[in-house]
Amino acid sequence: MATPSTVPETEPRQGVRAQGRSPGELLARYGAPLGLILLCIFLTWRSEFFLTPENIANIGRQSAIIAILSLGQLAVILTAGIDLSVGALMALCVTALATLAIKLGVNAYVAILACLVLGLLLGVTNGLLLTKLHLPHPFISTLGMMNVARGLALILTGGFPISNFPDPAVTYIGSQEIAGVPVAFILVVALYLLGHFVLTQTTVGRQIYAVGGNPEAARLSGINVSRTLILVYAVSGLMAGVGALVLAGRVNSGPPNAGLGIELDTISAVIIGGASFFGGRGTAGGTMIGVLFIAVLRNGFNLLNVPGEYQTLLIGIIIVVAVYVDVLRRRSSS
Amino acid sequence: MKRNKPIVALLILFSMILTACGAEATPTAAPTTAPVEAPTATTAPAAEAPTATTPPAAEAPTATTATTGGDTTPTAGTTGGSQPPYDIPVIVKTDTSTYWKIVGEGAIEAGKADKDANVTFLGADSEQNIDGQIRLVEDQITKKVDVLVIAPSNSDQLKPTFDKAKAAGIPVILIDTDADWPDKTAFIGTDNEAGGKLAGEYYAKNLKSGDKVAIIRGTLGDTTHNARQKGAEDAMKAAGLNIVAIQPADSDRAKGQSVMENILTANPDLKAVFATNDEMALGASNAAKQANKQIMIIGFDANPDALTSVKAGELTGSVAQFPKNIGKLGVENALKVARGETIEKRIDTGTELVTKDNLGKFMTTP
Numbered sequence: 001m002a003t004p005s006t007v008p009e010t011e012p013r014q015g016v017r018a019q020g021r022s023p024g025e026l027l028a029r030y031g032a033p034l035g036l037i038l039l040c041i042f043l044t045w046r047s048e049f050f051l052t053p054e055n056i057a058n059i060g061r062q063s064a065i066i067a068i069l070s071l072g073q074l075a076v077i078l079t080a081g082i083d084l085s086v087g088a089l090m091a092l093c094v095t096a097l098a099t100l101a102i103k104l105g106v107n108a109y110v111a112i113l114a115c116l117v118l119g120l121l122l123g124v125t126n127g128l129l130l131t132k133l134h135l136p137h138p139f140i141s142t143l144g145m146m147n148v149a150r151g152l153a154l155i156l157t158g159g160f161p162i163s164n165f166p167d168p169a170v171t172y173i174g175s176q177e178i179a180g181v182p183v184a185f186i187l188v189v190a191l192y193l194l195g196h197f198v199l200t201q202t203t204v205g206r207q208i209y210a211v212g213g214n215p216e217a218a219r220l221s222g223i224n225v226s227r228t229l230i231l232v233y234a235v236s237g238l239m240a241g242v243g244a245l246v247l248a249g250r251v252n253s254g255p256p257n258a259g260l261g262i263e264l265d266t267i268s269a270v271i272i273g274g275a276s277f278f279g280g281r282g283t284a285g286g287t288m289i290g291v292l293f294i295a296v297l298r299n300g301f302n303l304l305n306v307p308g309e310y311q312t313l314l315i316g317i318i319i320v321v322a323v324y325v326d327v328l329r330r331r332s333s334s
Numbered sequence: 335m336k337r338n339k340p341i342v343a344l345l346i347l348f349s350m351i352l353t354a355c356g357a358e359a360t361p362t363a364a365p366t367t368a369p370v371e372a373p374t375a376t377t378a379p380a381a382e383a384p385t386a387t388t389p390p391a392a393e394a395p396t397a398t399t400a401t402t403g404g405d406t407t408p409t410a411g412t413t414g415g416s417q418p419p420y421d422i423p424v425i426v427k428t429d430t431s432t433y434w435k436i437v438g439e440g441a442i443e444a445g446k447a448d449k450d451a452n453v454t455f456l457g458a459d460s461e462q463n464i465d466g467q468i469r470l471v472e473d474q475i476t477k478k479v480d481v482l483v484i485a486p487s488n489s490d491q492l493k494p495t496f497d498k499a500k501a502a503g504i505p506v507i508l509i510d511t512d513a514d515w516p517d518k519t520a521f522i523g524t525d526n527e528a529g530g531k532l533a534g535e536y537y538a539k540n541l542k543s544g545d546k547v548a549i550i551r552g553t554l555g556d557t558t559h560n561a562r563q564k565g566a567e568d569a570m571k572a573a574g575l576n577i578v579a580i581q582p583a584d585s586d587r588a589k590g591q592s593v594m595e596n597i598l599t600a601n602p603d604l605k606a607v608f609a610t611n612d613e614m615a616l617g618a619s620n621a622a623k624q625a626n627k628q629i630m631i632i633g634f635d636a637n638p639d640a641l642t643s644v645k646a647g648e649l650t651g652s653v654a655q656f657p658k659n660i661g662k663l664g665v666e667n668a669l670k671v672a673r674g675e676t677i678e679k680r681i682d683t684g685t686e687l688v689t690k691d692n693l694g695k696f697m698t699t700p
Contacts, residue, residue: 052599062595160432160638161613161639163639164642247588253587255587255588257585257586258588302579303596303599312554
């Protein structure tokens with residue numbers, strides 16, 4: 001589908017500007033990785049358990065679902081959009097998966113495929129609502145979808161989780177390890193490498209950045225804007241399906257209230273990872289750092305038993321700082 | 335023409351999803367799903383609910399006139415057929431969730447057991463739709479019902495509406511969720527603090543002073559989870575147990591699992607955990623299993639998954655509350671009030687710790 005580009009122009013826009021090296025630019029590029037490193041140093045100092053293989057594996061496990069959903073969210077935010085429905089889509093996919101595999105006894109691989117296809121179709125629907133029904137903003141279309149999907153997940157299950165998958169094939173990704181490394185995290189790394197490749201090396205990737213940077217210019221230069229938008233929401237929906245599969249393995253269940261509020265975590269991760277809320281800027285690597293930042297923070301909170309009230313407060317402050325860094329960069333580059 | 339395509343696509347998609355929903359009705363023979371099926375079965379009474387609801391609603395005007403006539407002779411001792419029926423609407427937070435359907439089931443059964451009762455079961459479309467609940471209550475006040483039985487979605491925001499009921503001379507009985515409103519006739523519901531205490535006391539009995547324990551709780555600031563946490567915390571402290579962590583996991587299974595993994599990393603010698611709902615307890619149980627640790631875990635709600643887990647010897651226990659009792663006692667006491675009898679201001683519908691020893695009482699597996 002994507003034709004590899006011959007021009008070795010990595011990270012469109014960003015690569016060109018990097019020569020400017022304004023303080024805002026530097027902060028936007030290196031702020032999040034630096035923050036993550038400092039956080040890790042702090043936690044290593046404060047908790048003897050932080051830098052242990054078990055704990056690192058824990059962080060990998062705990063961040064997998066948010067990482068997968070955030071990759072879809074990144075594609076959407078790159079087009080200056082937003083997908084509020086990712087958590088609800090994941091819940092609908094996981095309850096559909098559980099209904100098929102547990103209640104109806106459908107073959108595990110068929111159920112997994114259905115889960116992924118359902119996510120993809122729901123994502124396509126998000127894209128169609130936005131581009132064909134001309135709803136004013138993705139905030140509206142995905143807000144609607146969020147409620148529809150959550151409602152359907154609750155109806156499908158009668159409000160109770162459906163638990164205990166009979167076939168270990170369903171729970172493999174979410175629960176198993178290969179040489180001490182959670183399979184879910186291996187999947188995350190593979191997906192992010194693929195995401196990085198598509199965004200930086202293919203025409204499709206370039207079109208996504210172009211649509212987010214300036215939709216009018218993108219349209220005039222012959223890019224099919226509607227098709228690109230439908231594509232990013234489809235990707236986000238598909239990622240919700242993949243996330244559902246990981247979740248199913250992790251909790252061995254299909255809970256209808258899964259992923260409540262997780263859309264906000266994914267948006268936070270993408271923004272902390274240096275993507276611009278105005279579209280056209282952001283990388284898969286940056287998003288991964290944003291995801292790890294949140295996961296390490298939550299892990300550290302638990303290790304040090306920081307009261308919940310302060311956790312909420314701190315995450316809020318970090319989001320504001322991350323967005324302010326983006327504002328600084330925009331100001332200094334203009 | 336061009337515009338029709340996406341709409342057709344949407345229709346196809348939704349019909350697919352709806353077909354998936356319909357599939358839910360298909361019965362299964364798998365024994366593991368049996369307990370899960372049990373609550374689903376409450377859809378049956380719920381489906382009946384509208385049927386039970388419709389006649390009183392349709393009769394409402396007639397009933398109202400009859401009651402107004404009856405008002406001239408308050409607290410009539412005889413409860414003969416000449417007595418007009420008492421209109422008792424039971425308004426819960428939402429009529430769409432299993433929990434509230436069970437509450438409604440108790441209310442409707444209690445209504446059927448007393449021929450003077452005209453019970454209607456109502457709820458907003460979601461627990462967050464406070465406005466919707468206020469409108470439901472206002473409509474019932476306009477209908478001049480005899481007693482209001484309400485589970486307030488938000489204790490503060492419903493107070494002005496309670497005042498309206500009072501002004502109209504309609505007694506208000508609160509169920510499930512209490513409100514700081516001095517004119518309520520009674521509050522009938524689970525004593526969550528007492529429930530938390532049951533879990534704390536179990537650990538106090540089975541552990542020794544200084545042992546490490548932790549609490550995983552639901553949404554910060556939620557009064558129900560606050561009460562459960564406090565009950566357990568007080569009992570654990572009184573027994574000299576060492577509470578090494580109190581962390582939130584928003585009543586979510588996956589979050590409960592992550593929090594438990596982290597607590598276990600920092601406290602490898604942890605002995606026990608109390609989670610303020612079953613979802614988090616089940617997540618914690620997964621984490622303990624993966625870490626190959628034997629840890630006592632008690633949840634709250636005694637939901638079918640938790641009971642299955644207790645049976646399998648994974649969860650230590652779960653604090654059961656009795657939602658059906660909440661509906662039943664709500665209606666029974668409303669009838670007493672309608673007849674002019676006095677009732678107690680605080681009626682506890684009970685909590686009980688379910689462990690392997692008394693599991694049979696709670697599990698309805700064949």
